Amino acid sequence: MSGILSFSSIVLPDWCSTSSCRRGVRMAAARTTHAGLSLEAMAIKPPSHPTYDLKGIIKLALAEDAGNRGDVTCMATIPVDMEVEACFLAKEDGIIAGIALAEMVFQEVDPPLKVEWSRKDGEYVCKGLQFGKVYGRAHSIVVAERIALNFMQRMSGIATLTKAMADAAYPAYILETRKTAPGLRLVDKWAVLIGGGRNHRLGLFDMVLIKDNHISIAGGISNALRSVDQYLERENLQMEVEVETRTLAEVKEVLQYASQMKTSLTRIMLDNMVIPLPNGDVDVSMLKEAVELINGKFETEASGNVTLKTVHKIGQTGVTYISSGALTHSVTALDISLKIDTELALEVGRRTKRA
Secondary structure, eight states: OTTOOOGGGSOOOGGGGSGGGGSOOOOTTSEEEESOOOGGGOSSOOOOOSSOOHHHHHHHHHHHHHTTTOOHHHHHHSOTTOEEEEEEEEOSOEEOOOHHHHHHHHHHHOTTOEEEESSOTTOEEOTTOEEEEEEEEHHHHHHHHHHHHHHHHHHHHHHHHHHHHHHHHTTSEEEOOSOOOTTOHHHHHHHHHHTTOBOOOSSSSSOEEEOHHHHHHHTSHHHHHHHHHHHHHHTTOOOOEEEEEOSHHHHHHHHHHHHHSOOOEEEEEEETOSEEOTTSOEEOHHHHHHHHHHTTSSEEEEESSOOTTTHHHHHTTTOSEEEOTHHHHTOOOOOEEEESSHHHHHHHHHHTTOO
16 A cells, blocks of 8 residues: 555664663653643643544543453452552654553543653654553553553554654645544544644544545536635635645646635645656656646645655655645554563563564
């Protein structure tokens, strides 16, 4: 699938390969909190959505795990009053994301749990690094473990790829799309922000995006733009408007419409104007010509055939944004574990080349 990336191909800073990073870090200077964070305390806040219930998503994830009985293994093996310390262990190099969300999971399961971190969302972790701890009731920690890790691993995978893409795309900005896991829209888009990307529209409600099917149904690109302008004026709405173009003729038609009509148009998408070549390279001449035609009158967004190998060349064409669905629809989770016996975990990790 286009855009799928192995983390082994992502270049991380030199310090990530040092032996000191592959051992557990001292937590004395780390931030310690009760489980749960206010939005104000988060290093990078989630996008603002009018109806999304982040706590509801956490409750749903815990409920589907617990079923109608709860954790029968914990109830059978762990004394109810036993307290332990468990450590978060990175098994791959990457960008950590989901720390704030993990704290919300622990808060939901057992508010007295205490967590401690040596890294923040958006910072690098290295294979073998112990970057956090959680203290409290053993039963609660084990119940919360998989849900916290599921969020963190997915978000860290998205953030790691986003960071690599954002760095390569400069001076263009990297965006995700709506190709997110159902129910995890805000979580996926939060991870993109943590990785240094920017958010495209959150959903169908916060931006007008006229795509190919809208254009076909409306009877042409000018008709679609005219209908949008009339609708926004009639409803007294102000929001960003983007239109998808697939050919230089469509770009010219959009520019002609905008020169003759008062329009709310803010951005032109240049879709599939990056042409793959047999040698694995891409031809961006059509994209560059489209950007030159627009000449700064509107923001521009390149879409299609965007990979880690092609994004730098695309970013040099002068486009404002580059959007990539692969950031969220083809995510490879970053390998992270939560271990009570960390010495044994590291021993096993070294044996299996995962620590």
